[in-house]
Amino acid sequence: MTPVETVVAIAVPLEAEHVERIRAVDPSVTVLYEPGLLPPERYPADHTGDPAFRRTPEQEERYWELLNQAHVLYGFPNETPDGLARIARSNPHLRWIHAMAAGAGGSVKASGLDAGALTGLKITSSAGVHALPLAEFSALGILNGFKRSAELAQDQAAKVWPEVRTPPRLVNGSHLVITGLGEIGLETARIARALGMTVSGTKRTVEAIGGIEAVTDNAGLAGLLPMADAVVNTLPGTPSTEMLFNREIFAAMKPGTVFVNVGRGTVVDEEALLEALGNGQVSYACLDVFAVEPLPADSPLWSHPRVMVSPHTSALSTEENRLIAERFCGNLRAFLDDDELPHLVDPVHFY
Known part of the structure; x- marks a missing residue:
């Protein structure tokens, strides 16, 4: 069953207005969002953020502390396969991760997590947004x-x-x-x-x-x-x-x-x-x-x-963050209602 309180952690850069949109989905949702722990965007929908950004050791500890409290993650940690692998192994409460990419299967495969490691963890992509x-x-x-x-x-x-x-x-x-x-x-x-x-x-x-x-x-x-x-x-x-x-x-x-x-x-x-x-x-x-x-x-x-x-930019738009946040909110409503989540990544074929 879905917990009485559902903790959502924002793992990637996101504008405050979209964070508030997520908070408004249901009173049972608690959103963990500390923008100081996230790299600033260089352009709209820059999910990775400025590569020059570095957390202090204390900030790094705090970042993972927040993510390990979550039942739901918005984005892969640090937007990397390694971040996905680490959180899947370290957070026993985690039930669902929503990826920013439409083709998230490649990152799931690169994480090295097999179907067994992904048991009980759903990963959805942003397919359709793009x-x-x-x-x-x-x-x-x-x-x-x-x-x-x-x-x-x-x-x-x-x-x-x-x-x-x-x-x-x-x-x-x-x-x-x-x-x-x-x-x-x-x-x-x-x-x-x-x-x-x-x-x-x-x-x-x-x-x-x-x-x-x-x-x-x-x-x-x-x-x-x-x-x-x-x-x-x-x-x-x-x-x-x-x-x-x-x-x-x-x-x-x-x-x-x-x-x-x-x-x-x-x-x-x-x-x-x-x-x-x-x-x-x-x-x-x-x-x-x-x-x-x-x-x-x-x-x-x-x-x-x-x-x-074209440098793999054709899916980008200035409205991407809004569109992904809206998609996530709809998915979050389905998650809270124990309904089926769309665009699940197949943990065997990574599609």
């Missing part, structure tokens, strides 16, 4: 590719006014394939349809979805690609999705396909992507995620004339 900014970024990538923004920027830098103008492609009437028709994928599909695109995609559980022309699982992806003018990946990084976009998949695309990745970098074989860019199967790639992050300085993706490199 759906709109990711979908908007995906639309940006599609439009960049169709409207030749990379070539325009190169001509502008060189002060070239071509004698023979190259017409851009129409997005309206084109076809989009989305890998991962979850909340992010469906929001991307909504925006794409508003632009006049038709949409197909993949889903772990194959079922009809309104507004989506064809749905298959990832094994059927190659069958969708010959009709695609653009492809957006929203899939997380799991053993089953690793290197899904390999040479065979890129070869199944029709020449000139625009490719956008807002999922995880491990889903894409970057060497195969570079080959596809070289042979024209992919005309433009808009990439927010990479197999190794930060993207190594010697990666040819940095300087490729038809690649946009």
Whole structure:
């Protein structure tokens, strides 16, 4: 049963107004929040905070003292897998942690905690909170590719006014394939349809979805690609999705396909992507995620004339803290009522 008093500890930087929002969920909720123990944000929704911040030994002791009183944590301690591992082992009262990331499974896996160590501890992600900014970024990538923004920027830098103008492609009437028709994928599909695109995609559980022309699982992806003018990946990084976009998949695309990745970098074989860019199967790639992050300085993706490199920021927005806090408050209400929590991280598959 849920304790009469539910203690929530704020483990990451958060504005006071959102802390008060959490306090207001129920009179039984006690919120432990000491902003002096948390690193200041460098930008809105900077969950890690200023890396130069250091607690004194006394502050460090106090930080962990607060976290070890909690039944519920808002954020991973220090926003690290090591912090997650430590609190899971040191706090016997802890029942639920809400992660700031949509793809929290990677951090759970990196913590080294197995299903046994996670027994009785629920971890939820912020999946869905980032759906709109990711979908908007995906639309940006599609439009960049169709409207030749990379070539325009190169001509502008060189002060070239071509004698023979190259017409851009129409997005309206084109076809989009989305890998991962979850909340992010469906929001991307909504925006794409508003632009006049038709949409197909993949889903772990194959079922009809309104507004989506064809749905298959990832094994059927190659069958969708010959009709695609653009492809957006929203899939997380799991053993089953690793290197899904390999040479065979890129070869199944029709020449000139625009490719956008807002999922995880491990889903894409970057060497195969570079080959596809070289042979024209992919005309433009808009990439927010990479197999190794930060993207190594010697990666040819940095300087490729038809690649946009984004430093894993497409999910961010100035409203992120508010959106996550609102999601957490709804989840907290469900937790207090012993209802099912949404977006639980699978402790076996880390998804």
